[in-house]
Amino acid sequence: VSGAEIRVVDLAAAFGGFADHWSPRIAGDVNDCQVRLAKLLGEFVWHRHDAEDELFLVVKGRLRMRFRDRDDALVGPGQFLIVPRGVEHLPVAEEEVHVVLVEPRSTLHTGDVVAERAVREFARI
Amino acid sequence: VSGAEIRVVDLAAAFGGFADHWSPRIAGDVNDCQVRLAKLLGEFVWHRHDAEDELFLVVKGRLRMRFRDRDDALVGPGQFLIVPRGVEHLPVAEEEVHVVLVEPRSTLHTGDVVAERAVREFARI
Numbered sequence: 001v002s003g004a005e006i007r008v009v010d011l012a013a014a015f016g017g018f019a020d021h022w023s024p025r026i027a028g029d030v031n032d033c034q035v036r037l038a039k040l041l042g043e044f045v046w047h048r049h050d051a052e053d054e055l056f057l058v059v060k061g062r063l064r065m066r067f068r069d070r071d072d073a074l075v076g077p078g079q080f081l082i083v084p085r086g087v088e089h090l091p092v093a094e095e096e097v098h099v100v101l102v103e104p105r106s107t108l109h110t111g112d113v114v115a116e117r118a119v120r121e122f123a124r125i
Numbered sequence: 126v127s128g129a130e131i132r133v134v135d136l137a138a139a140f141g142g143f144a145d146h147w148s149p150r151i152a153g154d155v156n157d158c159q160v161r162l163a164k165l166l167g168e169f170v171w172h173r174h175d176a177e178d179e180l181f182l183v184v185k186g187r188l189r190m191r192f193r194d195r196d197d198a199l200v201g202p203g204q205f206l207i208v209p210r211g212v213e214h215l216p217v218a219e220e221e222v223h224v225v226l227v228e229p230r231s232t233l234h235t236g237d238v239v240a241e242r243a244v245r246e247f248a249r250i
Contacts, residue, residue, distance in 0.1 A: 033158060
C-alpha cells in the first residue's frame with residue numbers, strides 16, 4: 001500500500017469547512033466503515049438501520065437521542081453513543097451539535113425512511 | 126433489538142478508569158469494528174495489519190506515527206489518522222497519549238508481530 005494517502009484530519013478545521021446541517025461529510029474510510037462529520041440542528045426524522053450500528057461521538061453541543069422504548073440519552077462533548085442496528089431513534093439537537101459518525105459505507109443517514117432530507121451522496125473533505 | 130444496552134460513554138471518565146499503557150480497553154462494538162481506548166507512553170513495535178485499517182483519534186497528548194516510506198505524522202488532540210492495511214507503522218508517544226482506536230474486532234494490536242507486549246484479551250469497560 002506504499003503511496004496510499006495517509007493524512008491527519010483536524011476535527012475543528014474540518015467542521016470549520018462547512019455550515020449546513022444534516023449533511024454528513026466523509027472524513028475517512030476505515031475497513032467497511034466511514035468516518036463522517038455532521039452538524040445537527042433541530043429534530044431529524046425517526047428511523048432505524050436494519051443491519052447497521054451507528055456511532056455518534058459528540059465534539060460540540062449536546063445531542064439528545066430519543067428512542068421508542070427507553071429514556072432519552074444525552075450525549076455531550078467527549079462522549080459517544082452507539083445505536084445498535086434495528087433500534088429506532090430520533091436525533092434532536094436543541095443547539096448546534098458537531099458529531100463524528102462511524103457507520104458502514106452503505107448507511108443512508110435516514111435509514112429505513114426515505115425522507116426528503118436524505119442526502120444520498122456525501123461530499124468528501 | 127428491544128432491551129439492547131445503549132449507553133453513553135464519557136471518554137474522560139473511561140480513561141480515568143485505567144492506568145496501564147499499550148493495553149487497550151474495549152469501549153463499544155460498532156458493526157465489525159470495536160472502539161478501543163488506549164494509553165500510550167514510549168515507543169511501541171514496528172508492525173502492520175495485513176487486512177485491517179486502524180483509526181487513531183487522539184484525545185490527549187501528541188502521537189507520533191512513524192512509517193517506513195514517508196514522513197512521520199503528528200496527531201494531536203482532536204485529530205485523527207487512519208493507517209491503511211498493509212502499512213508498517215510505529216506509534217511513538219514521547220508524552221502520555223490517550224487515543225480512541227476504531228479497528229476490526231479481529232485486530233491484534235501488534236499486527237504481524239507477535240511481541241511480548243501483545244495483549245490478546247482486552248478488558249471491556
